[in-house]
Amino acid sequence: MVIKNPQYQQKSEHFNVIKSIHMRYSKIIGKTKKDAPKDEESVSAQLLLRGGFVHKEIAGVYTYLPLGLRVLNKIIQIVREEMIAIDGQEMSLTALQNPEVWKKSGRYDDDVVDIWFKTKFKNNTETCLAITHEEPLTNLMIQQINSYKDLPLYAFQFQTKFRNEVRSKGGLLRAREFLMKDLYSFDKTKEDHEKYYERAKQAYIKIWKRLGIGDDTYVTFASGGSFSKFSHEFQTVCKTGEDTIYLDKKKKIAVNKEVFNDEVLKMLDINKNDLEEVKAIEVGNIFPLGTKYSDALGLYYTDEEGKKKPVIMGSYGIGMGRVMATIVELKHDDKGIIWPENIAPYKVMLIGLNLEDEKVKEKAEKLYEKIISMGIEVLYDDRKEVTAGQKFADCDLLGIPYRAVISQKTENRVELKKRAEQNTKDVSPEELLYLLK
């Protein structure tokens, strides 16, 4: 796996990133399959399992295979960039949790939260697996925050959450173990909090846009729980969604069925007649937490006048696997996935046909090396003993944006096709490189 182009090598060293930008499909861990497990109901889980992106360990528990991890990491990077852009500091909390911290907020009680995994240390004291991280982070911030000068602070992470769901048939849409991006805000005043809440909302809107689901994703009014009248969900309209929302397409806002009433409509200045009832998937949510956790755990700051006040908090979540699955729910056809270019595992799939013909093989190998030397991410289907039909079907299932075919028929040219389009194009290797760059 030597990257031959010295220019690329140099740049990559500069950023301390050596990426694996190329792969032979004959060697990949994650083969395509004809059928998905019968108990997988969602299209996204079926396609991701069939394509070799993920592997099912237990219901609701999925391993990310190399192709799936590549997509996940690209989604993570987009979300990370937008979190850094709104002053988020990245950290990483723990899965094992101290029950004492959770007892303070009341959430350790199984009657309050019924999705805990609990277990024990050797000395017989209890521990539990993080369902989220409000409590431990609030507790940690007690050491960080004393004065108004220490505020505001914004912390985020990509961390695994464990939720002991009774039913887990949603595939990656509702997993029992899943990676979440969670951001938490710590502000002095309600006004500061509201300003940041709006910044976070705008960052989320940018994220959906960059992930290719911006047009289908709506800011949605939802219940705020016990400490806030409302929160905001980001709902992606999708026939297979579990949630029901009422959508005003013109105003680009929606209301979750759970808070759908005349009072809310009036508050939002929405006319009932402009609304459409649709199914949707919640891809993210943002939540004003007020002083619920700072009061419960004792997170105070001293203000300009020496007065002790509770810190105003907010939390902002995105389930990374769920977002990936939602993109698949939206971006597929009967042949397979259609990844947006910026999160596709590879940009182009180079397919070699008739590779038993040494001349064709040589051409394909040469083009493969050239694509690599340009720094373009390429998956090379170098399999022999596999029919052209099977190779095309696999390529469609994997959803790689560009398909470049070299065969006896193409001679010194390349047959190029976009995954999302029907027609093929006859191009020279040079044109191909130019188009991909």
Place this chain on the structure above:
Amino acid sequence: MVIKNPQYQQKSEHFNVIKSIHMRYSKIIGKTKKDAPKDEESVSAQLLLRGGFVHKEIAGVYTYLPLGLRVLNKIIQIVREEMIAIDGQEMSLTALQNPEVWKKSGRYDDDVVDIWFKTKFKNNTETCLAITHEEPLTNLMIQQINSYKDLPLYAFQFQTKFRNEVRSKGGLLRAREFLMKDLYSFDKTKEDHEKYYERAKQAYIKIWKRLGIGDDTYVTFASGGSFSKFSHEFQTVCKTGEDTIYLDKKKKIAVNKEVFNDEVLKMLDINKNDLEEVKAIEVGNIFPLGTKYSDALGLYYTDEEGKKKPVIMGSYGIGMGRVMATIVELKHDDKGIIWPENIAPYKVMLIGLNLEDEKVKEKAEKLYEKIISMGIEVLYDDRKEVTAGQKFADCDLLGIPYRAVISQKTENRVELKKRAEQNTKDVSPEELLYLLK
């Protein structure tokens, strides 16, 4: 957090990496502390806790704060590059495990493995938290490997392991929840396995060198458990280490006390008189697994002659937090940590003194922006109401490689000092940028 230099921006977009390369110390989550918790025995845990790199949740369970996560991510990237270089495919297995898979190898039994965390799903079936990943990966590979043409395969991941240790006083050196890099090899024959095992060994040697502990780390013969006569550990010589090894400094090899006997010395052609007994920390290990797991779980391939054979496996581990802690055990003085430049959280700490003087403040801010525009990672101590002595002490504790001071006294110059050296140097801002670049 806008990166102003368009050249840097362009490059970073090319690689899809927008990094947070700068930070104001007044805002950082992770303040320095005078004292570490009393129950922390190891110097590395004390310094990492005092410096605000990590936060202790429970004994043996640590949150990575922003500074700590930066160091960890740099170590991860070095290890990742070397794993990709030996054809490793990155994936990510799960924490929640299916007991049925572990029962096949016999390791689910608490009498065999006594460090399990076990818990239950809502339907009362058991699950456990991954202590390592041989069994689930072997099980997964059954779907991947049929014929000799599918081999070899090499898979690696950075994944959390959970180990329910009775005693956890080693800080990050022996945590109960920790990130591990684990690589697994799947080969056709013993010969192929041995070749790869040697490649992995060489990759490990490169890793220690790149992490700055190469000179202190020795390939060490150790017990191979029940299925192999020997394995290899990588032991870093360190007074505070838990392991005892016998070291031949000239030959650059060592023998773990647990297998230290005349037979082994003879086999390795080592003279007892050349050996030194020293304490060491095991930073990594590589293990020939033979067919233990492939036999137990049924991972076979069909060879060239149509014969069914078990796959030959190996496993190769590095505890990421332990490596980070080991570096601190080795690289510190009585003032704090001395990070090697390539894994330091930031390259330079810019310290502003007398910042109440607007002129000085302006100079410091201007230099801060310039350093950022060059793409150099910089931590700016912009705190007011903190003494020069405290700022210098914090800088030493954090272990940032370069310290650049701007004050009333420095006028239009900068006082530069390397963390590892005593003397300071008077340079112009331009010289500083040149030296750091």
